Amino acid sequence: MTDKLTPIREALPAVQNQIFLNSGWYGPLPTPAQAALAAAMQDEYTGGRPNRRNLDRVQETRTALEEAFAAFFRIPLESLALTHHTTDGMNIVTMGFNWEPGDEVATTTIEHPAGIFPLYTIQDRYGVRINFADVGLGEDPLDAIDAALTPRTRLLSLSHVSYSTGARLPLEEIIALAHAKGIPVLVDGAQSAGVFDLDLAALNVDFYAIPGQKWLCGPEGVGMLYIRPDHLPTLRPTYANFNAIQSHDWRGRFTFNPTARRFETGTIYPPAMAGMQASLRWLMEEAGQDWAYARIARIAAYAREAIGSLPGVRLLTPEKRQASLVNFLPVGWSPAQMSGLIAALDTRGIIIRNISHVPYAVRVSCGFYNTEAEIDALREALAELLAAGPGAVTVPERAVQSGLSNEPVW
Numbered sequence: 193m194t195d196k197l198t199p200i201r202e203a204l205p206a207v208q209n210q211i212f213l214n215s216g217w218y219g220p221l222p223t224p225a226q227a228a229l230a231a232a233m234q235d236e237y238t239g240g241r242p243n244r245r246n247l248d249r250v251q252e253t254r255t256a257l258e259e260a261f262a263a264f265f266r267i268p269l270e271s272l273a274l275t276h277h278t279t280d281g282m283n284i285v286t287m288g289f290n291w292e293p294g295d296e297v298a299t300t301t302i303e304h305p306a307g308i309f310p311l312y313t314i315q316d317r318y319g320v321r322i323n324f325a326d327v328g329l330g331e332d333p334l335d336a337i338d339a340a341l342t343p344r345t346r347l348l349s350l351s352h353v354s355y356s357t358g359a360r361l362p363l364e365e366i367i368a369l370a371h372a373k374g375i376p377v378l379v380d381g382a383q384s385a386g387v388f389d390l391d392l393a394a395l396n397v398d399f400y401a402i403p404g405q406k407w408l409c410g411p412e413g414v415g416m417l418y419i420r421p422d423h424l425p426t427l428r429p430t431y432a433n434f435n436a437i438q439s440h441d442w443r444g445r446f447t448f449n450p451t452a453r454r455f456e457t458g459t460i461y462p463p464a465m466a467g468m469q470a471s472l473r474w475l476m477e478e479a480g481q482d483w484a485y486a487r488i489a490r491i492a493a494y495a496r497e498a499i500g501s502l503p504g505v506r507l508l509t510p511e512k513r514q515a516s517l518v519n520f521l522p523v524g525w526s527p528a529q530m531s532g533l534i535a536a537l538d539t540r541g542i543i544i545r546n547i548s549h550v551p552y553a554v555r556v557s558c559g560f561y562n563t564e565a566e567i568d569a570l571r572e573a574l575a576e577l578l579a580a581g582p583g584a585v586t587v588p589e590r591a592v593q594s595g596l597s598n599e600p601v602w
């Protein structure tokens with residue numbers, strides 16, 4: 193283990209007691225985040241809540257968190273709204289257009305519900321048509337995306353990295369394609385933020401939704417939405433909380449908050465804000481973003497080779513689109529049996545997940561804290577389980593109840 197990795201792993205107890213390869217769902221919490229969460233909870237408990245001292249402290253925490261997010265993603269403070277998670281950001285933007293029947297939106301066939309369910313909602317409510325770009329596994333998506341953009345398209349909504357195939361889409365080119373047609377782009381950054389360098393302002397993306405609890409190693413309940421400043425006057429708030437409006441009277445006159453704060457949907461749990469800020473600072477100052485990104489890429493390449501060389505495995509993540517997720521299908525296994533595979537690995541202390549929607553997958557999330565030895569252990573366990581075959585695993589009751597198919601996917 194390198195000298196740098198030892199203290200990093202020591203600050204992440206959750207990666208010491210198990211082989212943790214599931215940050216695409218939730219990341220491990222670093223010790224400074226746990227300390228900040230605990231201190232803020234204790235302060236609320238003993239000092240009480242809305243008194244002057246507490247209110248000042250919450251405000252300081254909020255400012256520090258906004259500054260940390262802005263520094264991490266190199267964006268101006270006014271362009272940032274705090275959210276609870278990615279889904280919040282995807283909804284805020286999708287619902288923020290004045291949709292009319294006949295308007296169109298475009299997306300891809302490898303999206304998470306966080307992105308497509310808001311689109312289904314505007315289809316249902318306003319008669320907006322959704323054009324799906326069938327991008328396969330995401331290897332060469334440009335032509336399909338181009339074909340889904342019509343003169344009536346008002347928004348392109350898609351993930352930077354697909355949760356189901358692991359493909360990192362060529363976002364710069366996609367944005368250029370959409371902008372050439374005058375179409376803004378909303379990006380689901382759940383599997384990209386904290387995985388590779390993101391300079392959101394330089395990317396010229398219109399809207400970018402980010403969770404705290406995944407690759408940024410934060411607690412649940414805090415995320416961020418970037419809104420390019422020139423969209424602030426035109427995107428409409430749907431859920432107007434006390435941050436939305438700066439001043440009002442009782443005659444219907446009001447002024448919106450001039451910053452992206454106008455889009456916030458509600459109070460964020462202050463201890464979670466404190467924990468999130470501590471995670472971001474720890475990532476920037478202790479781990480170092482460049483070090484973390486380089487290491488994630490290295491471990492993912494190693495895992496790709498280790499898993500892809502196993503007999504009976506079909507890798508789904510296109511090689512040239514590799515980010516931190518290595519997604520694959522065990523040949524001859526059904527979605528229900530794949531849940532059994534995940535459960536069997538869990539009992540061996542190896543934590544990964546399966547994707548229970550088309551295209552279905554077993555997914556390994558490679559973090560900067562993982563080691564080659566952990567990937568070797570995963571490979572060994574997988575080799576054994578795959579050799580024993582799908583009949584040897586027990587399908588968890590949860591998977592049976594949710595009606596997961598018993599037909600082999602591949």
Ligand SMILES: Cc1ncc(COP(=O)(O)O)c(C=O)c1O
Nearest residue numbers: 277278279304306355380382403
């Ligand atoms: C691509 C993608 N988008 C959105 C989500 C949902 O994220 P959140 O819980 O932050 O809304 C996930 C993960 O669960 C995801 O992988």
